Amino acid sequence: MIITDSINHIDKARFSYALGIYKSTDNDSTGNRIGTLGEKTMHSVLKWYYEPDGSRHEVNVGDYIADIVGEGGIIEIQTRNFSHLRRKLNVMLGLCRVTVVHPIIVNKRIISVDGTSGEVISVRNSPKHGSVYTEIRELYTLRDMLGSGSLTLRLPLLTADEFRTFGIATKRRKKQRTRRGEYVSDIIPTDIIDEITLSESSDYSILIPDGLPERFGAKEFASAAGTDPACARMAINLLVRMRIAESVGKIGNRGIYTLVRGAD
Numbered sequence: 001m002i003i004t005d006s007i008n009h010i011d012k013a014r015f016s017y018a019l020g021i022y023k024s025t026d027n028d029s030t031g032n033r034i035g036t037l038g039e040k041t042m043h044s045v046l047k048w049y050y051e052p053d054g055s056r057h058e059v060n061v062g063d064y065i066a067d068i069v070g071e072g073g074i075i076e077i078q079t080r081n082f083s084h085l086r087r088k089l090n091v092m093l094g095l096c097r098v099t100v101v102h103p104i105i106v107n108k109r110i111i112s113v114d115g116t117s118g119e120v121i122s123v124r125n126s127p128k129h130g131s132v133y134t135e136i137r138e139l140y141t142l143r144d145m146l147g148s149g150s151l152t153l154r155l156p157l158l159t160a161d162e163f164r165t166f167g168i169a170t171k172r173r174k175k176q177r178t179r180r181g182e183y184v185s186d187i188i189p190t191d192i193i194d195e196i197t198l199s200e201s202s203d204y205s206i207l208i209p210d211g212l213p214e215r216f217g218a219k220e221f222a223s224a225a226g227t228d229p230a231c232a233r234m235a236i237n238l239l240v241r242m243r244i245a246e247s248v249g250k251i252g253n254r255g256i257y258t259l260v261r262g263a264d
Contacts, residue, residue, distance in 0.1 A: 018048035073097035147201035
């Protein structure tokens with residue numbers, strides 16, 4: 001078993017190995033799977049990174065198929081929405097420890113490709129940068145399962161190339177297309193920078209932003225974290241659930257909070 005219960009460091013060599021497996025199974029000489037579902041490449045690379053032993057992939061667990069099963073429990077790679085994961089997790093957590101891997105893309109290149117010729121039209125850096133705050137909505141979906149130690153979240157911080165195809169007919173839903181008429185055809189991770197691990201309730205202190213005043217509401221939290229008030233409220237609620245923050249009353253309709261002594 002290559003993966004242990006707890007990976008507390010990133011492994012560049014293992015990531016290169018996982019990316020190499022993806023490229024070696026690709027029929028495209030450029031190494032890019034233009035036209036495939038974007039989730040598949042990211043999912044595949046992360047699965048091989050977190051478990052290089054392919055015999056441990058895609059294992060039946062009751063009525064479900066787990067991405068990875070090993071001595072440390074079950075590892076599920078979830079690259080998108082968490083809402084459909086809850087029922088599966090409820091079953092799996094009744095059997096063993098579960099780790100959910102969810103990537104955060106901190107830097108991304110956007111590569112636009114002509115869907116007819118396959119020619120690269122443009123390459124540009126995305127102005128968007130992912131962080132733990134951009135994923136708060138997903139974490140909040142699992143809020144009643146977090147902090148017990150039975151469910152661990154691993155959030156690898158990645159760089160990636162996002163391929164966007166245009167100029168061909170597609171059955172993709174409108175929300176999967178961009179304003180330019182492109183649609184995301186693939187997202188390929190290019191490097192792993194770091195990893196955030198959330199297991200015990202104390203781990204969630206990573207949500208405390210620098211510069212947070214002693215007493216704060218959603219407005220102050222959003223300003224310090226560089227996020228919007230809705231995400232700030234979710235982050236605060238998670239901190240309260242983990243007993244890292246507590247309510248100290250209201251000013252008008254605004255909830256006011258402070259950090260529990262020692263939490264920061």
